[in-house]
Amino acid sequence: MTTTPAGWYPDPYGSPLLRWWDGTQWTDATHAPGQEAGAPQAPQQAPQQAPLQAPQQTQPQWGPVNQTAQLPMPEFGAPRRTAPVWPWIVGGIATVVVLALVIGGAVIVLRDRAYTANARPDTTATAPQLDQTVPPEQEPQQSAPPLPQLPQPAGDRIKDPVTGLSYAYPGDKWQVPESKDINNPADQRSPLWTSGCTATSQANYDGRGNDWVGSVYTAEVPQIYPYSGSQGLGQLSQTLLLTFDQDFYGIPHDHKILRNEALTVSGKQGWVIEFEMDFTKVAEANGLKWKKEKGAIVLVDRGQNARPAMLYVSVPDNLDQSVLKRVEDSLQSQ
Incomplete structure (x- = not known):
């Protein structure tokens, strides 16, 4: 181990x-992030963690192929929202929902994988009140920059002008979503997806109007994740997988790594980590249409002073999972 x-x-x-x-x-x-920092001078005690707001299912930690435990994961997380919070990527980007379903006496937590899935946990802090002596119209107004429009397929490929990555378009069942439906610029951990397409695995899977979907996306790795060169691609891929597992796959599941190795993409150094999520127990108890989901994160080094590019693919088993290999094998970098 x-x-x-x-x-x-x-x-x-x-x-x-x-x-x-x-x-x-x-x-x-x-x-x-971005500040120089070495190892702490003395061991620190683990922080006191907030109690979860819903029943939890213990899950094995990530590890290498056919093993469990490798990436650090806290035993308990911060309280989750009980309302939609970020898009799902992977198998699905639909609105995050902590949903208690009582089916056959069993209560499970279902969370949607949508636009708000990566939002921060709720906080008890009270927002400061505006000084009522200052007319509201005099308050400075700040507008967020417009989100990039996702490129449509050109022939049988999708090309991302931001990362320089391109890949095979899976087919007409897969559609390019609106950028606003899958991106949350306020979340520093969340990639700003600059190309992609999705296919519906199960509409209204939670009885609340949220869909579970398969996904193909590309983006630059966010600045919050430390990166000092291609020698760190393997560790970076595991850190991203840990983050995505927590943020995108809210339904209780088992998981394992299928592949974890270096590769090259158009002559550039890269790394691939493939994984499988197993939702069988929850699926059988609640009539979900998928039981397992396979996915991959592929990172590509883009040279000095450039953030690495990322391909993220995740496909439930009630969709054509050959899409995973076709997209990976077709990946190119400018």
Whole structure:
């Protein structure tokens, strides 16, 4: 059984900081992304964690092929929202929902994979009130920059002008979504997806109007994830997988890594990590149309002073899972 080496990783408790993993547990040591920081001088005690708001199912930690446990994961997470919060990618980007379904006496938590799936946990802090002596019309107005429009297929390929990646278009069943439906620029951990397409696996899977979908997306890796060169692609891919597992797959599941190795894409150094999510127990108890989902994260180094490019694919087993291999094998980089 392997473990993740000590180091700075995106905070699994939802803050925009990096938190120190000492090789066995999360510590209290944090620092802002982009700042130089070495190992803490003394071991830190694990932070007190907030109680979960819904019944939890213990899941094995990530590990290499056919093993469990590798990436650091807290035993409990911060409270989850009970309303939609970010798009699902992977198998699905639809609105995050913590949903208690009582079926046959069994209560399960279903979370939608949509636009809001990566939003921060709710906080009890009270927002500051505006000074009523200042007329509202004099308050400075800030508008967010417009989201990039996702490119449509050109022939049998989709080309991402931001990352330089291109890949095979899976076919007419797969449609290019609106950028606003899959991106949340306010979430620093969430990639800003600049190309992609989705296919519906199960409409209204939770009885609340949310869909579970298969997904193909590309983006630059967000700045919050430390990156110092191609030698770190393997660790970066595992960190992203840990984040996506927490944010995108809210239904209780088992999981395993199928492939984890270096590769080249159009002569550039890269890394691929393939995985499988197993929802069989929940699917059989609740009549879901899919039981397992296969996916992959492919990272491509883009040289000095450039963030690595990322391909993210995830396909439930009630869709054509050959899409995963076709998209991976067709990946090119400018």
